[in-house]
Amino acid sequence: MKCWSSSRRDFLKTIAGLAVSGTALARTRRPLERPVLIVGGGLAGLAVLDALKAAGRQAVLFEASPRLGGRILTIRDGLEPGLRAEAGGEQIMRIHQRVHRLASDLRIPLIDYPFLEGDLVFRYHGRMLRFRLPSDLPAALTDGLSPWEKTRWPHRLHLAYTENADPLADDDPRSALQWLRDLGLSRRGEAFVRAFAAIDPEQTSAAYFQRIARREAAGGNSQVLAGGSDCLSEALAARHAQSIRRNTPIKTVVIGANTATLLDAAGVAHVADQVVLALPLGPLLELDYRPGQPRWLSRWGAARVVAHELKVHGQVDARELAALGIRQHIMGFEFPRMTWLLPERSANGKAVLSATAVNQEIPLLQAARFRGVQDMDRLLRQQLPLLRSLAVKTRGEDWEHNPLIGGAYTYAPTGSRGAPPVLREGPLVLAGSDYSDYSGWMEGALQSAEAAVSEILRYSP
Ligand SMILES: Cc1cc2nc3c(=O)[nH]c(=O)nc-3n(C[C@H](O)[C@H](O)[C@H](O)COP(=O)(O)OP(=O)(O)OC[C@H]3O[C@@H](n4cnc5c(N)ncnc54)[C@H](O)[C@@H]3O)c2cc1C
Structure with missing residues (x-):
């Protein structure tokens, strides 16, 4: 199907x-x-x-x-029946009303990611740290955050700062990072913002960053289109x-x-x-x-500057992952900084695990001879030793070098008026x-x- x-x-x-x-x-x-x-x-x-x-x-x-x-490119080849991986457009937020309307017009249902309420997993110096609340995180990870930052989800710090800030003028000359520092971002918090903001906060205009971050903060839980x-x-x-x-x-x-x-x-x-x-x-x-x-x-x-994004995918055993306590997301400071399971399960319990790389992470990986980042299995062996035996099928789409696309999205760099x-x-x-x-x-x-x-x-x- x-x-x-x-x-x-x-x-x-x-x-x-x-x-x-x-x-x-x-x-x-x-x-x-x-x-x-x-x-x-x-x-x-x-x-x-x-x-x-x-x-x-x-x-x-x-x-x-x-x-x-x-x-929009859905990959099904090489995966078990019923599974798919998305090399491009995938997650749909609650505020994406036009996509919701079109999907409903075309009678394509949307489905939630499963287990969204479960533990999150943070990879830190080779350990998998599970946490449910920010306060569960060990001091080694949160030392240096301000008391206010410690009460927020650390991977969403840039959104937390954005939520209550006054709107910026379009011609504000600051970078997003300068602006967040002016709002009180700590040095330790900066590491989280650099790792988890989709756009490099040093290279992005503060006003543009604020606009997209506010929207992301309001976005709500993600869904995907059933079937792909x-x-x-x-x-x-x-x-x-x-x-x-x-x-x-x-x-x-x-x-x-x-x-x-x-x-x-x-x-x-x-x-x-x-x-x-x-x-x-x-x-x-x-x-x-x-x-x-x-x-x-x-x-x-x-x-405008073209940003690059790349996703790679592996077919894994969802039950073995669940036994390891991994049900949905794995995050970390090193690549892959965000890894997630798609909602579908095949008849024998397989699922698709996807990872994403943005901008400077891509050449880093290519330099490490990951064969153009197509090889999720090697990636998992290097970065996620616990999962190495699980990934059996791998693939990604290199949009950066696709002449018909040439990147994933654009943004307004620091100093531009946007x-x-x-x-x-x-x-x-x-x-x-x-x-x-x-x-x-x-x-x-x-x-x-x-x-x-x-x-x-x-x-x-
Ligand atoms: C890795 C990645 C992850 C993403 N994740 C998400 C996500 O989770 N959620 C989400 O909502 N969106 C996501 N997106 C973004 C989303 O996929 C795009 O914003 C959207 O699909 C872009 O549609 P478009 O029509 O503007 O451009 P495109 O899809 O790029 O369409 C442009 C078309 O023009 C064609 N073309 C190029 N040159 C010519 C020419 N000279 N003559 C004729 N045709 C030409 C191309 O072949 C292409 O078909 C992601 C994108 C990428 C790459």
């Missing part, structure tokens, strides 16, 4: 219903309307296509690769198969006063009144723009998670798609 299937019949009925309503809407189209062209078949591009079609507009999507979904994150992209793609051109990389964008012409890799020209570029920052900068780069790209794109992007320039409209308030989240891809579609409809209602 690939995607969740017990409601497949309902799902097909939904698609059939939508096709009918699409036909009704199509009758209202103006006869001379040229299709809106969308570049990029990740979640943002697919959501733009879906919304434009629902509004009765013609649209065609170009995807460079044979696969749709972009940074790719059920989301595949269900959207299935609605509009006729309007999607796979294996069609766009190379050149010729920008006119009222039209844009896209040249694909085969040299075929596609002309449109409106074009949505739904691409990550790297591939967006790679396009050949004539007569020159759009202004928003030169200005705003230059003020102003919102200008979405439109002439016939070009920008979309994609990287340009949203939720960079690095599926929610951001949907938020950006919503904004791009309202811009398209405003321009030619």
Whole structure:
């Protein structure tokens, strides 16, 4: 079974219903309307296509690769039936309302991570420390924290500091780390913030860091899509198969006063009144723009930095892990600093253990010749000796070196203003998670798609 299937019949009925309503809407189209062209078949591009079609507009999507979904990539090969690993988009927070709405529209249920209430495990100097409350942690780990910090979850210190702080101005020149120190962060607390904040607090603008940390603090427990994150992209793609051109990389964008012409890799020209570029920052900068780069790209794109994230996965025996007292998360200062079990269990009790690496951890691992960090088993042998006999299948996806993605998300570095992007320039409209308030989240891809579609409809209602 690939995607969740017990409601497949309902799902097909939904698609059939939508096709009918699409036909009704199509009758209202103006006869001379040229299709809106969308570049990029990740979640943002697919959501733009879906919304434009629902509004009765013609649209065609170009995807460079044979696969749709972009940074949504569910791995099932090599794992036991019923198990999956997510190489990209995975966790959905309670506040990710757009993802919740879309999943419900597509009839894909969300499931909680199990055992979220159980002990947490902290690896420290080769020992596995189990704790339920911050006060359970041994002094060796918490010595040097301030009395206030000792009462907080140490791996969520950056969120704790953020929750009660006054909002920062967009042009605050401080780095996130300087700002947290100004709020009272101790030296020991800094080690936790450096290890567990997803973005390097020294390199990130304080205002940007505050915005995303506040949201994370409010996020609530995570869930995942039943059957796999790719059920989301595949269900959207299935609605509009006729309007999607796979294996069609766009190379050149010729920008006119009222039209844009896209040249694909085969040299075929596609002309449109409106074009949505739904691409990550790297591939967006790679396009050949004539007569020159759009202004928003030169200005705003230059003020963003691409961060890299990599996940690796191993198939493990969940019962043996439970016997070791490990039910959900393992964290630590060294790599892998965050390791977690996916909710599914196979018939014979196997589960998928995933680990994540961000930015500077990736080259460190590559230097250590972990064969491009593809080898979870060796990783576990080195870093988690207790688990070494359990991991049998391993894999990851190296987004950093994927030319169609070139990284995982973007952020505003220290000193940048982090102003919102200008979405439109002439016939070009920008979309994609990287340009949203939720960079690095599926929610951001949907938020950006919503904004791009309202811009398209405003321009030619
Ligand atoms: C390791 C990792 C972990 C993540 N974890 C989470 C998580 O837990 N929760 C969460 O919500 N999100 C997570 N995300 C983020 C989420 O997956 C992304 O934000 C979202 O999927 C991005 O969608 P997008 O459409 O903006 O871009 P993409 O998915 O990058 O789509 C862009 C598409 O454009 C195509 N393309 C590129 N160049 C061209 C061209 N020249 N012509 C035509 N097509 C082109 C690409 O092939 C791709 O399909 C994670 C991402 C990564 C990489």
